[in-house]
Amino acid sequence: MSEYKMDQPVGASPLDRGVQGIIGEPLNRVEGRRKVAGDVPYAADHKVEGKLAVGVAICSTIGFGRVKGFDTSKAEAMPGVLAAIVDDPRIPRETAGFSDEKLVTGNDRVDSYGQSLGVVVAETFEQARAAANAVKVEYDPGEGRFDAGAGRGGARPLGDEGMVPDTTVGDIDAAMASAPHTLDRTYETPSHAHAAMEPHAAIAVWEGDSLTVYTSIQITSGAKKKLVNTLGLGSDKARIVSPYIGGGFGGKGGLGTECVLAAIAAKRIGRPVKLVITRQQLFHLVYRRSDTVQRMRLACDADGRLTAFGQDSIVSQNDGRPFYEPVPLGSLALYAGANRSFTTKAYTLNIPHCGSVRAPGEAVGILGVECAMDEMAEQLGMDPVEFRKLNEPEKDLTRNRPFSERQLVQCMEEGARRFGWERRNAKPLQEREGEWWIGRGMAAAIRVNMLTNAQARLRIEPGGKVVVETDMTDIGTGSYTILSQIAGEILGMPIESVEVRLGDSLFPAAFGSGGSMGAASSGSAVALAAEDAVAELAARMGTSVKDLTLKDGHAIAGNRRVPVGDLVAQKTIETTGTIKPGAMAKQYDQAAYGAHFVEVAVSGVTGETRIRKVTSVFAAGRILNAKTARSQAIGGIIWGIGEALTEEAVTDPRYGNFANNDLAEYHVPVHADIPHLDVTFLPELDDKTNPLKIKGIGELGIAGIGAAVNNAIYNATGVRVYEFPITLDKVLAGLPAEAA
């Protein structure tokens, strides 16, 4: 059993030694064919023993107050209804976030619109839904705080409470007062929903006092812990199975109410229960990304060198929740400037609470930074790329530590070249095609890199098949594929000979998918396990690891070439690899970087924006699979374009609800909104990150792209929008009068 702690740079990586030649290749997803053929079970598709009943959550229709009572008599009398459950003290009110120990329970009060108050179970979904609607809830409404505008004034400093503790370096006020060039500007972003394609769903099955829940969750071990804590079960009495996930984006990071409600209902009626959260319910029942207000302060000397760089933000959260959107997470290390301020305040909104949504921190925080950098470059009369290059710091000046690998400048240079940045006009309103103003903008991307504890088990079975098991998940990102590639590369196996099994809490614990650290953490564990297996194979070949070559399912040493299957014919090889984060994470500032270049056309008549061209260049360590990596990048870019142009969960401050709670009115990009996306990864190996020398890429693409869009819109029209999303009405307001 191999255990490795990242306390020093890794030297040679097990992947460096592999000769199978599959690592990095743009291989198709190993389960891709079965997925498109509808052949893999998503959460609600699992076949279970026993007669399945269907549950539907009862959700609150007020935003804040007490529940005086329930009348379930009408619902219970409806056809097919098996139970209307409102009397279990473990009824969860809301989805748990990553770091919660358990779900918030108790249906005697309402903290946010649409929270769950109980569950109705019936023979069919339609029966359960109608009965859930027929449950009468008597409320004693309270004075909820639903109005962001009113709340922000009273925001309180977070100090050390947030994920990014408040940090100041030097004296930003003095620097702002004395510099020849300053910018003090506030940007706002609204609440966002995950809106994953697959809704949250669970099937709960009891066998005696043991519970199995089939669900769609990013982190099975964490989910299991929250499940047993919430239900009051022994830790060995629950199992979570989540092999295929139709998108999570952080919303499936903790544990959904559906798992607990289905378990309670299944126990009550003595049958397995399936519960799918409806699309409209999802908007309220799953946490949101906080709205943010970001005050950007930049000061430059006469040459354009930053002397001050600050981002002070306000975020919201519901009462009693520990998570705060870490707005400056990626901003801390991005640019130079001796005087720095990164502080966060929070205020209370009694609307669905806040939690992780793809790239917490950077997805919104880099918008403020990169829009402000564009404005400052303009003020200085400098090219935005040159301005950023001039302010490339030699180390992270906020935390005073060196970078591990950082190729931001290379990303900008390569991106500018591929994009044709020289065609950008220095001033707005210069280029026109018919009624469309053409503009170009750019922004940097950064996403912190992390590593966490993970374990994986590997077996080489008789016949030579390699089986890998870990409770890592594949949320659609390609985990099955890259883990197969890692094991195959190190063991010299074609990918077809590797079977990776994921998403079962009975498997060795990995963190799961989240924070862009899944591949690094579980991938390292698999590599370590594979290395142990290599050592065992060497021993069985009677040679040393150094003198052993593994390729195409064969072990080669000296003049002998033996099928690996023969070496395990007598005895299976089973190994376990464990990775632990170590000193490297503290000593070095680790992040993946990129640069986005965007060309837009903005209608001079209507203010509509069309994205015409996107070039993004990233440097994110070793790329394990060029195809799945590109897919992650473009997925992030597309979301970022939506964040820039359309996405906003709109709260009605009178009720505390999200008014646009379906995908017809919560606008994410459709095909027609997205042009071809030109994505490049620069070669990079980072030996401070993990034994694979990779970095997280799942959340990198979304960072910064929205700022590049905003900067391009300004370059086209001369209109700067300070409140995302940049809907046409906001552009229209600044367009020349009736330029039609």
Added chain:
Amino acid sequence: MREFQFARAADPAGACSAAAGAGRFIAGGTNLLDLMKLEIERPEKLVDISRLPLDEVEETPEGGLRIGALVPNADLAAHAAVRMRYPVLSRALLAGASGQLRNKASTGGNLLQRTRCYYFYDTAMPCNKRDPGSGCGAIGGFNRIHAILGASDKCIATHPSDMAVAMRALDAQVETLKGDGSTRSIAISELYRLPGDTPEIENVLEQGELITHVVLPPPPPGRHAYRKVRDRASYAFALVSVAAIVAVEDGRITSARLAFGGLAHMPWRDPAVEDLLVGQAPGEEAFRRAADKLLENARGYGGNDFKIPLARRTLMATLHDIAGGRA
């Protein structure tokens, strides 16, 4: 489940008699089923008309088209005669919904689809249209997509159809069959009602009255345009749309038909606007006066104030595109 009766009609007359009392027709179901799932619509009886033989597009002796109520939106948009002679209709249809939805959506159902008002869609919210007397959630709330013309203090919803806007510009006639066997032909200008005090009553059809056809008169002279402005490039309802058919001869506008989506409880058309244009030379001056007229009584409700300048600019740009007169 909320139980309802289900009947499949064999012929139009059978459909009408099956719907007598409390029956609701279901065609493509792309709107009605969504609303039933959310219990916004709670019909006691559904009469499936999707297999009625009303799926042909025929030429009329006058030189127009008679479109069966069950012709799918996709087929109508692709129909050669529609594309050639009524391009405004084809473009409006293609600007609506998505390929899958247009395959399923019917001509009759499209005309009678209901508003996308957020408060109409959430049964926990006040809404005079869904629950008369409960109030209007949109007034004083989130009303980005709401009406700026012809609204009332009871309801500010818009009609979401694109197709109907083009049909309004084309002076379509809606043919119906009633339970007693009688038929009538309703000008599309008379089909819809403004919200007034009874926003729950959206059109002049009687209970059980079946739309059998939509008749288009011979195509009016001039160039056609349908311009739809929305929050993303496709698959979103109109914030503002303009269906325009304008003829210019010898430097003068000789005929103009202008209908608007996204502005009102019905596809909007204002003869006074068209009258102002006829006889004028196309150009900024004439177009501005037309836009002023159109928006003379426009009123925003906060979130939709931008529709007033947007409608003005969209109208003027569309007129420039098809009638010329750009400086």
